[in-house]
Amino acid sequence: NAGVMQNPRHLVRRRGQEARLRCSPVKGHSHVYWYRQLPEEGLKFMVYLQKENIIDESGMPKERFSAEFPKEGPSILRIQQVVRGDSAAYFCASSPVATQPEQFFGPGTRLTVL
């Protein structure tokens, strides 16, 4: 009974490089959410996706960040031209349906920008 899977668990990038974070939801879950947690801060919602659709990206920075959840394969959070302020833990969560709001979190990807 696999839970939410994320990889890589740790990612180090230099300023200006691209970061790609992957998330595979719980089997049978079709709703994926991405959150960011800065050191000593709370979890901040970034984006909500269903297969092939972005439902709500109100928490996503307008530039450099993008997300997708293709028909096949994991959801991807992509950060272009990373800056030091992007260093954070990025968590993915999934839920089975939108009307059942319990979300289950993956282990997270800890991004460090040098």
Added chain:
Amino acid sequence: QKEVEQNSGPLSVPEGAIASLNCTYSDRVSQSFFWYRQYSGKSPELIMSIYSNGDKEDGRFTAQLNKASQYVSLLIRDSQPSDSATYLCAVFHYGGSQGNLIFGKGTKLSVKP
């Protein structure tokens, strides 16, 4: 702007005592409420959900919801050192075809042996 407020703590209780964690929220139409536990360096783990006014008990945990006062609490009975973690209150607002969780910043709990 929907907000969820928690005391950051740290809240320190002796082993065996009751730990009481509190949370208030600003959006009156919020419909679902959750408590997550997060150990340092780990991901949030769902421990309680509550949807209607009153109390909900699960083992040593009791969640309490008062929608009129926009208040949610979590009681941990017989606290153990392994309960030492940050507890996150989350509020879900479902509107139309979408919704998302709004998290408080968390309360750090320390249970002393």
